[in-house]
Amino acid sequence: MRRRQRAFSVVEVLTVLVIVGLILAAIAITAPLFLNAQNEVQAQTDNINSAALALYRVQRDVRQSDVNGVFNCTTAPVVLCSQTGGNAVTTQALAIITADNGTGEFQPITTGAAAGQPDWQGFWYYWLVPDPNGQSNDLLREYENTGPINLTTASLPSVELLAQTWLTTALGGSPETVATNVESLSAAADTGDSIVQLQLVGGGTSSGNVTSLSLSGSSYVRN
Amino acid sequence: MVLILVLVLVALLLIVALAIVAASNSAGQSTTMVSEKYRVLNSAEGAENLALNDLESNPTEVNGAHFSGSINGVNYDSWVESNNLSNSGTATATDPGSGNTIVVPNNSAYIYGVAADQGGHTTYVEAIAGPAPPLALPPGAVNAGHDIQDISPMPIMQSDPLHQNNANLFANNNILVFGQPSTVQGATSAVGNDELTGAAGTYSNQSPVRFPLPVEVSLAANNAQLIAQGGSTYTGAQIAQNGTQQYNGNVYVNGNLAINSGTVTFAQGTYVYVNGNLCLSGNGQVVDANSSSSEFVVSGNVEVSGGAGYSASPGQNTLMLVLGSDAAQQPCDTNNTHAIDLTMSGTNPIGTIYAANGSVALMGGGYITGAVDAGQDVLLEGTGTGMQYDLAQADTTMNTGTLTYNSYFEH
Numbered sequence: 001m002r003r004r005q006r007a008f009s010v011v012e013v014l015t016v017l018v019i020v021g022l023i024l025a026a027i028a029i030t031a032p033l034f035l036n037a038q039n040e041v042q043a044q045t046d047n048i049n050s051a052a053l054a055l056y057r058v059q060r061d062v063r064q065s066d067v068n069g070v071f072n073c074t075t076a077p078v079v080l081c082s083q084t085g086g087n088a089v090t091t092q093a094l095a096i097i098t099a100d101n102g103t104g105e106f107q108p109i110t111t112g113a114a115a116g117q118p119d120w121q122g123f124w125y126y127w128l129v130p131d132p133n134g135q136s137n138d139l140l141r142e143y144e145n146t147g148p149i150n151l152t153t154a155s156l157p158s159v160e161l162l163a164q165t166w167l168t169t170a171l172g173g174s175p176e177t178v179a180t181n182v183e184s185l186s187a188a189a190d191t192g193d194s195i196v197q198l199q200l201v202g203g204g205t206s207s208g209n210v211t212s213l214s215l216s217g218s219s220y221v222r223n
Numbered sequence: 224m225v226l227i228l229v230l231v232l233v234a235l236l237l238i239v240a241l242a243i244v245a246a247s248n249s250a251g252q253s254t255t256m257v258s259e260k261y262r263v264l265n266s267a268e269g270a271e272n273l274a275l276n277d278l279e280s281n282p283t284e285v286n287g288a289h290f291s292g293s294i295n296g297v298n299y300d301s302w303v304e305s306n307n308l309s310n311s312g313t314a315t316a317t318d319p320g321s322g323n324t325i326v327v328p329n330n331s332a333y334i335y336g337v338a339a340d341q342g343g344h345t346t347y348v349e350a351i352a353g354p355a356p357p358l359a360l361p362p363g364a365v366n367a368g369h370d371i372q373d374i375s376p377m378p379i380m381q382s383d384p385l386h387q388n389n390a391n392l393f394a395n396n397n398i399l400v401f402g403q404p405s406t407v408q409g410a411t412s413a414v415g416n417d418e419l420t421g422a423a424g425t426y427s428n429q430s431p432v433r434f435p436l437p438v439e440v441s442l443a444a445n446n447a448q449l450i451a452q453g454g455s456t457y458t459g460a461q462i463a464q465n466g467t468q469q470y471n472g473n474v475y476v477n478g479n480l481a482i483n484s485g486t487v488t489f490a491q492g493t494y495v496y497v498n499g500n501l502c503l504s505g506n507g508q509v510v511d512a513n514s515s516s517s518e519f520v521v522s523g524n525v526e527v528s529g530g531a532g533y534s535a536s537p538g539q540n541t542l543m544l545v546l547g548s549d550a551a552q553q554p555c556d557t558n559n560t561h562a563i564d565l566t567m568s569g570t571n572p573i574g575t576i577y578a579a580n581g582s583v584a585l586m587g588g589g590y591i592t593g594a595v596d597a598g599q600d601v602l603l604e605g606t607g608t609g610m611q612y613d614l615a616q617a618d619t620t621m622n623t624g625t626l627t628y629n630s631y632f633e634h
Contacts, residue, residue, distance in 0.1 A: 027236070048257075049257060052257040053257055053260075056257065056260055056261070060264075060633060063631070063633065064631060064632050064633060099630065099632070100632075104321065104634070105318075105321055105323055106349070106630065106632035108325075108326070108328070108351050108629070108630045109328070110313060110326040110328055111313075111328070115313075115328030115329060115330075115331065116328045116331040116351040116352075116353050116629035116630060117629050117630055118629075118630040222350075222628055222631035223628070223630055223631050
């Protein structure tokens with residue numbers, strides 16, 4: 001005679017359901033925290049990545065420049081460029097003299113006593129503008145060809161004036177966006193040691209998470 | 224039913240785990256990308272430096288010389304694409320990054336380093352390199368890295384009537400007067416206290432003048448030694464034994480050069496290197512008749528005493544670089560203590576004498592023209608007609624034989 005199998009009692013089923021419910025509730029509560037933690041990490045990484053790439057770009061232009069042709073500039077209320085030494089100070093814009101003719105081709109002087117030296121062609125400009133949300137800034141970059149600049153014979157004020165004149169043109173140009181979520185840009189040019197100090201403070205909101213970071217570095221100006 | 228619930232639970236946990244792993248991987252990849260750029264750049268820069276070092280050690284390196292290797296796991300290639308260092312005309316080369324033609328100026332070279340990561344990102348670091356500019360010594364009649372000690376009245380005179388009061392003195396510490404002061408037809412200046420009155424002014428608390436750094440002096444001395452060794456080599460004893468004789472071209476003297484009679488002349492060259500001390504006594508004479516920016520390097524100490532003399536070509540940028548330092552007893556004469564002890568007799572143009580690591584003592588009753596520089600003290604102890612500044616010595620330089628980047632660019 002086959003013995004009849006005993007069924008679960010209502011109490012047993014309810015107990016199991018309560019336990020399973022508690023486990024699911026725990027997962028429901030903790031999983032978003034885990035996932036959100038990764039979003040925060042990703043947001044921070046995005047900002048670090050963006051700022052690091054931007055700093056890399058600025059440093060690359062600085063390395064190919066001349067320390068006597070790197071200026072901190074203001075864009076508002078007036079456009080003004082000046083050589084800034086000492087420790088890096090916050091700036092609205094940065095002008096970096098370049099021997100690039102705008103096509104990525106470096107131009108050296110080919111004749112005379114200065115043969116082999118860079119034939120300065122213009123400036124790379126970096127400046128900050130508020131982003132559309134008004135929460136942070138975008139870092140923009142634009143090239144302006146000023147025509148040949150002789151840093152050996154030109155006076156510092158005349159080169160500063162040239163930099164600020166063409167910065168006005170750059171501000172009305174079609175710059176590329178180098179980085180978003182930039183809070184501030186700082187720079188200083190040590191003409192004695194040919195070192196340019198740069199600092200980029202990035203931050204903002206990414207994936208709903210607010211982050212802030214500061215990247216800095218010293219670049220040896222090779223020319 | 225319980226089994227089904229357990230399976231559902233396990234599935235949920237797996238989904239959560241996969242999401243976490245995927246997010247972590249994405250973050251990691253983003254971070255790696257920037258550091259990879261720097262690694263590639265550093266590798267390419269290292270490759271370019273390798274090409275520069277190769278050219279420094281072998282200035283006649285062939286075009287297309289190529290080296291390869293790896294820095295921090297990133298492979299690089301280093302190229303001396305066009306070596307135009309020895310040529311007076313321009314050359315051309317092809318820019319590997321853009322394919323465009325590069326004009327390589329005379330007396331320069333076009334080199335580059337290239338590196339790439341596994342994802343294909345390639346960085347070219349290119350440069351036009353040329354000889355580093357020579358080291359300049361501070362202008363003026365007398366410059367001391369420490370004190371100028373005015374011990375006995377010794378007139379320091381201007382170069383000529385057209386350049387009034389240009390015999391300037393500068394001490395990076397103090398100018399001290401120990402008795403009757405010397406007459407100076409120029410300005411006297413000191414970083415500390417200046418006790419000596421100059422006809423063009425007396426200035427204390429000034430900024431120091433710059434002397435070449437020890438490493439720069441070492442480079443210049445090594446360069447002089449290498450070039451001198453490429454010429455004729457003699458021992459000091461051979462030259463002393465030969466007596467009066469002229470040695471043409473670059474000359475390397477191995478051992479102390481002690482001359483107490485006769486006149487030893489070096490001419491028609493640029494570099495003389497004495498690997499030892501230079502001791503001139505009796506009526507021994509050494510004449511550096513090499514012209515233009517010639518260099519006479521002594522690795523030890525220099526002493527000129529009695530009726531002996533050292534002279535250089537007048538009106539030239541002639542340099543005597545002495546590497547020895549001050550000591551309680553100097554090898555030529557144990558009574559002397561300075562890197563250079565110059566007892567003057569007669570009238571001699573000396574060019575610029577520079578004791579890079581020690582002091583210079585000017586003594587005796589002679590009359591010299593030129594300039595004197597010392598890393599330590601300069602002692603004015605002359606009792607005769609003194610010293611006249613040679614304006615041509617304001618342009619005295621030393622070649623290091625190194626190369627430098629005239630222009631640097633990246634792709």
